[in-house]
Amino acid sequence: MKHPQADQHHLRDFTTDARVLVIAAIAIVVATAGVGGGIALMHLIRLVTNLAYFGRFTLEDLKLADTPLGLWAVLLPVAGALVIGLMARYGSEKIRGHGIPEAMEAILLGRSRLSAKVAILKPLSSAISIGSGGPFGAEGPVIMTGGAIGSLIAQALPVSDTERKTLLVAGAAAGMTTVFGTPIAAIMLAVELLLFEWTPRSFIPVAVAAIVAEVERTMLHLPSPLFPFHGGMDFSLVGLFGWAFIGLCSGILAVCLSRLVYACEDGFAKLPIHWMWWPMIGGLVVGLGGLIEPNALGVGYDNIARFLDGHVLVESALLLLVVKGVIWSVALGSGTSGGVLAPLLIIGGAMGAAMAGLLPAADPGFWALLAMAATMGATMGAPLTATFFAIEVTGNSHVLVPLTAACVVAYSTTVLVMKRSILTEKIARRGVHLTREYRVDPFALTRVSDVMTTAVETVPAAMTLHAAARFLTAPDTRHPSFPVVDASGHVLGLIDPPAILRWRRAGHHRNATLGELLANGKITLAYPDEYLEGLADKLDIANVSHLPVVSRQDQRLIGYVGWKDLMRVRNRTRAEERERARFFRFDKRGSTRNAD
Known part of the structure; x- marks a missing residue:
């Protein structure tokens, strides 16, 4: 007997192809632009701070505590907030907030599209907010700005939504790296918060962007590490x-x-x-x-x-x-x-x-x-x-x-x-719930043979159209569709009430056999060793709810599988989790109890 894996040679650990190299090359451009945007924003924040608190047009690192304004300094955050409120109302409401949720929302709901208006107004509003004394960091706005740059570059290129998301996140990672000099943490931020997947096609370009940003900020002599610390403690x-x-x-x-x-x-x-x-x-x-x-x-x-x-x-x-x-x-x-x-x-x-x-x-x-x-x-x-x-x-x-x-x-x-x-x-709070737990889909781990029905009810190819109509409408018929098999057990197709109706409307004679009616038709088949992930695609493409399962060796019918079988896989996984948890779990009041 042929080994099941012999027909799975096309399957791989990852679906990523050579196009990832193209996206990674674009990510280099995004990273460079993100570094430039990040540095510009940090300089802008310092400039606004010095103008607001000292009246000086300079990029010196002046301390807010040394401002000569005295009690009048209380009004600076109020004035800055007024400008931001006007910008948000008459410019773009998306500038409100600290940047990362807005980037997440754009990825989840906006097909990773950020407008040029946001790319300009977000860093400007953040510079005004922080420069007027706002108790914030520059990293959130820089992340948002880098993401906007990545999104704008991607929108100008023929890339998919997923690739646009990758370039948006690549810009965000480059922005974070620019501020803190932390490329590994920037990559981890992308994985834990922004990508909503763990695949080479997204990871590689984001990593490339973060590394390039770190190299470029080093060449620009930005400090690294930003806060040197050599302490520790003994392990005990x-x-x-x-x-x-x-x-x-x-x-x-x-x-x-x-x-x-x-x-x-x-x-x-x-x-x-x-x-x-x-x-x-x-x-x-x-x-x-x-x-x-x-x-x-x-x-x-x-x-x-x-x-x-x-x-x-x-x-x-x-x-x-x-x-x-x-x-x-x-x-x-x-x-x-x-x-x-x-x-x-x-x-x-x-x-x-x-x-x-x-x-x-x-x-x-x-x-x-x-x-x-x-x-x-x-x-x-x-x-x-x-x-x-x-x-x-x-x-x-x-x-x-x-x-x-x-x-x-x-x-x-x-x-x-x-x-x-x-x-x-x-x-x-905007009406979108998301889960941040990522696991392998049970469809990718379960074969058709694990869920198919093996005791299959079939109809013979010699059955006439009239007999088939009577059979499907009989009170004791338990299923909506049935495989049609010839004398040797090979599947010719499927019959269901819509198929009977189509044939009758097409003028086929009531005594025409199912074998004759299905002779030139196309049929989609499932195989016992393929995974449910591929089976779900077949059901969708064929626009059917059931598929016959045949042996790869002799193409004879060995089972029947449908969408309900797929749903049972998910239900079974949840049931197993509940069964394992029933011996030690927390009730709604937070106390542990034994379910038995």
Whole structure:
């Protein structure tokens, strides 16, 4: 007997073909454009900051705390928010928010098409928001800008929707790499948040874009690593408990931040004014917060460096934690423009710095680093991105294990407590639910022989058209369609009521045999060793609900398969999961119980 795999030589691990090289080449162009856009945006933010707070047209790194404006500085975030509200209302509403959910929404619902208007207004609005004191990072807008560049380039080329998505994400990865010098974390961000698939056709171009962006930013002498850190701690059971504990605290912090942001958004939605004015209210809160703690304003990358140095007083860390957390949540909830990565790093780092004295002994800045990464990973639902981000941004690979432990515990906390992350909640509020669990489709693992009916009811080729009509309409006929077989067991075709009706309308004689009627017809056959993934395509192309299954050796009928058999595969998989979980599971009140 012929081995089943002999006829599966056309199957491969991946469906990617040589076209991926073309898309990867285009991704190089996208990466270069993304680097240019990212650098331009960072310079624009610094320019707006210096103009607003110091009245100077310069790209110097001036500190907001040194502004000569005094109390008048409270009004700057309000003025910036007014401009953003006007831009959003009369330009494009898509500039509202922190960039990543908007990119996800464009990928899921917009066929990865972003307009040139968004590509211009998003970085401009973000520069105004952050430059006027908004407590955001540049990375979200840069990611959105890089994605818009990738999308615009793709729209000018004859590419598919999937390839356009890949180029959009390639631009986003290049943008993130430009800001932080973290190509591996950018690739992981694409995999965990943006691609919604794991295939070489998307992974390779995105990786190419991130690597090219890193090489180009290095050639431009941008700093890398951005926040050098050489500390660590000895591995021990005590240390392990400490990593897990800081991860748990970071997870709780992530839950609180996420809920605070959307509580603020819900509060703004209840106001009897147009959403265009909401950012001004958020800007006022930001300005007042800046009076209390000036370090909470702007991108605040200096705060990250201070936490890693380990020389921040507990009181200062707690003050920054509270003020930054509140003004960031209110401003983001008001619908202004800005990123989330840097604020999450600062808020998490402040918590870690404040708790360092309560945790096992470690080098200064170690616990702040773990809290930064864990808070970021838990809030965004991207633990691998956060882990590699912390390693790359500090240049310290020796903390890989502690970082992984903290990020996994924090991620576990948010997964179990929250239905959605801070990113997907915004999309869900727009009426779109998505799942971020990716697994192999059971159709790709199940063969036709596993689900087909082997006891097949057939009709002979010698049956007349009149007899077939009587048979199909008889009360005791149990199925809507039947295979027609000749004397040797070969399948000639299928009959069902629509086929009988067509033949009668075509004027065929009532005594014509089914063999004669099917003699010149085409028939789609299934084989026992093919997978249901291919079978589903056959059913769709043939526009039928059932197919006869024949042996590859002699083409004789051995089974019958239909769409209900495919559905049973999914139901069986879910039933198996329920059966395994019934002995130890959580009820709706959260307590464990035995189902028996």
